[in-house]
Amino acid sequence: MQQAMAALVCIDDFEAYARTHLSKYAFDYFSCGAQEQQTLQDNKDAFKRLRLLPRLMRDVSNRDLSTTILGQRISFPIAISPTAKHCLAHPDGEIATAKAASSMQTGMVISHRSTKRLEDIAVASPEGLKWFQLNIYKDRSLVQHLIQRAEKAGYKGIVVTIDSVVIGKKYSMIRHKKGLPHPYRFENLMEYGFTNEELRSESKSARLKDETLTWRDIDWIKSVTSLPIILKGILTAEDAHNAVLHKADAIIVSNHGGRLLDGVLATIDALPEVVQAVRGSDIEVYLDGGIRKGTDVLKALALGAKAVFVGRPVLWGLATDGEAGVKKVLQILRDEFDIAMALSGCKTLKEITPDLVERRPVISSNL
Numbered sequence: 431m432q433q434a435m436a437a438l439v440c441i442d443d444f445e446a447y448a449r450t451h452l453s454k455y456a457f458d459y460f461s462c463g464a465q466e467q468q469t470l471q472d473n474k475d476a477f478k479r480l481r482l483l484p485r486l487m488r489d490v491s492n493r494d495l496s497t498t499i500l501g502q503r504i505s506f507p508i509a510i511s512p513t514a515k516h517c518l519a520h521p522d523g524e525i526a527t528a529k530a531a532s533s534m535q536t537g538m539v540i541s542h543r544s545t546k547r548l549e550d551i552a553v554a555s556p557e558g559l560k561w562f563q564l565n566i567y568k569d570r571s572l573v574q575h576l577i578q579r580a581e582k583a584g585y586k587g588i589v590v591t592i593d594s595v596v597i598g599k600k601y602s603m604i605r606h607k608k609g610l611p612h613p614y615r616f617e618n619l620m621e622y623g624f625t626n627e628e629l630r631s632e633s634k635s636a637r638l639k640d641e642t643l644t645w646r647d648i649d650w651i652k653s654v655t656s657l658p659i660i661l662k663g664i665l666t667a668e669d670a671h672n673a674v675l676h677k678a679d680a681i682i683v684s685n686h687g688g689r690l691l692d693g694v695l696a697t698i699d700a701l702p703e704v705v706q707a708v709r710g711s712d713i714e715v716y717l718d719g720g721i722r723k724g725t726d727v728l729k730a731l732a733l734g735a736k737a738v739f740v741g742r743p744v745l746w747g748l749a750t751d752g753e754a755g756v757k758k759v760l761q762i763l764r765d766e767f768d769i770a771m772a773l774s775g776c777k778t779l780k781e782i783t784p785d786l787v788e789r790r791p792v793i794s795s796n797l
């Protein structure tokens with residue numbers, strides 16, 4: 431395995447390896463986006479439409495990549511987005527991912543639809559910074575109980591995904607017809623009276639979703655926990671203002687990796703407006719979607735993100751070689767980001783400023 435991994439030098443290599451080693455169901459589930467997958471592709475293309483303007487001759491010998499997210503130190507500004515079903519990529523599932531994040535000294539958001547129990551993940555990686563992701567479901571007592579469990583297990587933040595009141599339409603998953611194959615289970619949800627069959631099928635579990643959600647429900651979440659609240663899925667200034675108004679602690683500019691509303695803005699294109707909208711408040715802004723290279727991270731930070739999160743790259747690493755695979759993916763992104771900083775004339779994250787990036791007014795295949 432070590433030899434095979436040595437030949438994988440970038441995130442796209444890991445994706446190609448995962449494509450040939452995962453079942454078709456698993457690869458399609460992890461890789462797909464909604465409908466025509468326009469946003470899925472645009473998340474990546476939009477980074478390519480931005481060009482870098484490096485500054486030279488600045489003594490970059492002593493670089494510091496570390497930062498904080500909501501007061502917690504991470505050794506570089508790339509953390510892990512919540513993604514469901516890690517056991518479909520590797521039997522060690524979220525436990526392997528969390529251990530890799532912890533050994534790289536970065537953070538991980540654990541999806542409430544994980545295939546290991548949130549408590550077991552916490553015990554397996556006691557040092558690592560972990561936030562817990564959930565949706566506000568119809569059954570508020572279930573949501574509150576999940577939050578209490580996450581608090582007790584030592585999670586340091588609650589990520590509330592607010593962009594998925596219904597499930598996006600993913601053609602390849604409809605073609606597969608069946609949901610998550612046995613023996614994987616949504617371990618966190620099993621104790622609330624659902625059958626695994628119910629939870630495995632996206633259409634059946636859609637009944638958990640609450641289509642009545644409004645900003646008042648964020649006030650409710652704030653009232654039931656003292657942990658910081660991170661709102662995931664914001665793409666506009668209007669919603670960013672609302673996040674500030676409702677006292678969220680942070681925002682993740684995200685379109686769910688292009689899996690929900692096809693045709694929405696690429697996240698890197700949405701970022702400047704959100705950053706501008708929250709200027710003057712204490713709220714932190716992060717981004718996920720389409721990050722595949724160190725230069726993508728540099729561009730996101732230049733346009734105002736405090737840190738970025740990655741979804742699929744981690745799943746490709748996990749599918750390739752469990753904990754070691756995730757670690758290598760994080761290492762590649764970290765090293766590429768370090769090189770990008772040095773070649774742009776930056777020693778610290780503070781020196782990564784908007785004037786490092788030029789936006790080209792091209793929206794076509796001519797990248």
Ligand SMILES: Cc1cc2nc3c(=O)[nH]c(=O)nc-3n(C[C@H](O)[C@H](O)[C@H](O)COP(=O)(O)O)c2cc1C
Nearest residue numbers: 460511512513514541591686687719720740741742
């Ligand atoms: C297979 C898969 C499962 C996901 N599951 C969740 C989830 O359970 N909760 C959530 O908030 N976001 C989920 N997401 C969205 C990710 O958190 C993230 O927004 C997205 O993957 C970022 O884009 P990237 O994959 O291009 O890095 C999922 C994404 C993928 C690819």
